[in-house]
Amino acid sequence: MKRILLPAGGAILATGLLAAGLAGTAQATSDVASDPLAKTAAQAAETLDFWSKSDYAALKSAVAFNPDSLEVEKISRGGGYSADTKPGSSVPIGEEKKTAVKSQNVNLPKTIGKVFFEGRDGKLYWCSGTSIQSQYRNLVATAGHCVYDIAGNDEVVSRWVFVPGYYQGKVPYGLYVGKQAFTHYDFDVYEDFDRDYAFVTVYNGIGGTLNKPKLVDWTAYKAYEGEKFVKDVTVTEDEYKKGKLDPKTTDYYDVDPGSSDEATGPDFPGAVVDRFEVGKGVYDAAPVGRARGAKFGEPVVENVTREQFHAYRGPGTKTRDAAGNYIITHYYVQKWFKPGKVARFVRLDPFIVVHEVKDAGRLGDNVGGQGVAWNQAAGKVVRTFGYPYGANPDGSKPYTGVTPKWCYGKTASKVIKVPARKVEEHQSLKCAVTAGYDGGPWLANYSNSKRLGYVNGVTSLIVDVDGNKRYDTITSAIFDGETAAIYKSAAASWSGKLIP
Incomplete structure (x- = not known):
């Protein structure tokens, strides 16, 4: 001993x-x-x-x-x-x-x-x-x-x-x-x-269904303090015009960059710009100015929780400072699109994340x-x-x-x-x-x-x-x-x- x-x-x-x-x-x-x-x-x-x-x-x-x-x-x-x-x-x-x-x-x-x-x-x-x-x-x-x-x-x-x-x-x-x-x-x-x-x-032990999305109304969504998210669902113009949708839960978008619009350069008449997240290497190599693929502003430094830090799977960088804070840095470049010609009608569905769990013994x-x-x-x-x-x-x-x-x-x-x-x-x-x-x-x-x-x-x-x-x-x-x-x-x- x-x-x-x-x-x-x-x-x-x-x-x-x-x-x-x-x-x-x-x-x-x-x-x-x-x-x-x-x-x-x-x-x-x-x-x-x-x-x-x-x-x-x-x-x-x-x-x-x-x-x-x-x-x-x-x-x-x-x-x-x-x-x-x-x-x-x-x-x-x-x-x-x-x-x-x-x-x-x-x-x-x-x-x-x-x-x-x-x-x-x-x-x-x-x-x-x-x-x-x-x-x-x-x-x-x-x-x-x-x-x-x-x-x-x-x-x-x-x-x-x-x-x-x-x-x-x-x-x-x-x-x-x-x-x-x-x-x-x-x-x-x-x-x-x-x-x-x-x-x-x-x-x-804990068993059952964990982290189950549950569709709720907007009143319940706003009052809920736990994990929640909004899902956008594309609907037809007829469905929208017939008034089947609650106006409070419906938004109308004239332009939806990156989905129905054609990519172009900044010189196209009426072209619109959006940002696109990339890795640090791509951002550092990107030019400065008004051009497709150019830098979109300065990197965005975000202080996050430990849960968000580990859940993040994007191209940005994850670091911790001397004080132990969790930091994610995002890098963006420019993407240009032709102006949209087809309207997109979107219904916003609010979800809360609930746990339908039971004691497993x-x-x-x-x-x-x-x-x-x-x-x-x-x-x-x-x-x-x-x-x-x-x-x-x-x-x-x-x-x-x-x-x-x-x-x-x-x-x-x-x-x-x-x-x-x-x-x-x-x-x-x-x-x-x-x-x-x-x-x-x-x-x-x-x-x-x-x-x-x-x-x-x-x-x-x-x-x-x-x-x-x-x-x-x-x-x-x-x-x-x-x-x-x-x-x-x-x-x-x-x-x-x-x-x-």
Whole structure:
């Protein structure tokens, strides 16, 4: 058991004992660190809206979390692992009597999925994770670096959610917003990767139809303070003249540049000009003056919200200033059109965006939950699961991250050391995967029929042991008695529901 020391002049971390509630397990109260992810219903609702709007566009745009320091090439072997307390475990949700399974095919557990979050760099990422047993059936296990910022800010990441069974924007069992993260004090404060695991409580899942456009009258549209938009619908002149349209919702346009009008140059009699957004390179190369393709004024600098910043897909540039403000700069050039000869009649339909959602229930009730085990002997057979996606050091990219993959084998008999992350004791397994697999569970005693086992590790680091520029080994923090105490604190924490 490694203990972190305070800087010179400080004292050794406290080692007071806490009754862990499991026979033979007592741990230091200072080991347990917890931080809120979305501590209020309002924060959770904002997180839900961020990921779900525009048909889960944010989920689809996220990439595998892949900081360079999590994929390493140099390791060394240490001695055997000595348990700090007696072995122990918590049974899976739905565990029944054991049955013999002869099939060699692997049935993927329903409990696994992707953890999505926003990093402190403003980018959207995902890791792997799994539902596990807890008193309120509301707990997810993943890597500590998939919850806490590892850039030295000592803060949790933003907008953390878990989506079990995620597949290309599909949310089959609901979306679960993280409420509170529990990890080891040494990881929270010192980023000690010998403690790279986290247990996160989640609110009840949310299902149903999210971000559904609803046609309303103009009174309701103006009174609505949420997301809304106006859609223009072309109608016939006869329909307009017959008075079937409410005059308050109808506009008449003589000229509609870019649709029915023919493009031309500025010298054509009566030609009209409109602006057209382009990228910075095109704008910089454009001439100045009155000409087709010339600059249309100065660039427009727009301060936007974080949501607008990430949703923007135009050709302009997106930046953040020193104060952390989100900025989009738009660049426009001129487009000239002949004057319109055909009138366009337009009906303006007002829409508001509503959520027809329902409480999807507790995570463990929907997908079950793996058991948790600690102080297991080295050399134990495990199955690991996750969503690999990143590239190998040689640039090859064998995985898409779309579907989960698995590895099977015995953990190494000796601990592994990784100097790049100051790891002194990790368990390891031969497994040729890449970034995105991190956070996924290591399951001992896995039942192929029940799709349940016991989590005794989560993927932390991805290592190239033989130096051939392809990752071949994964590592995990060793689940010991201190892990058990942290897990138990999380497993006894209530989270609740977002929809009454």
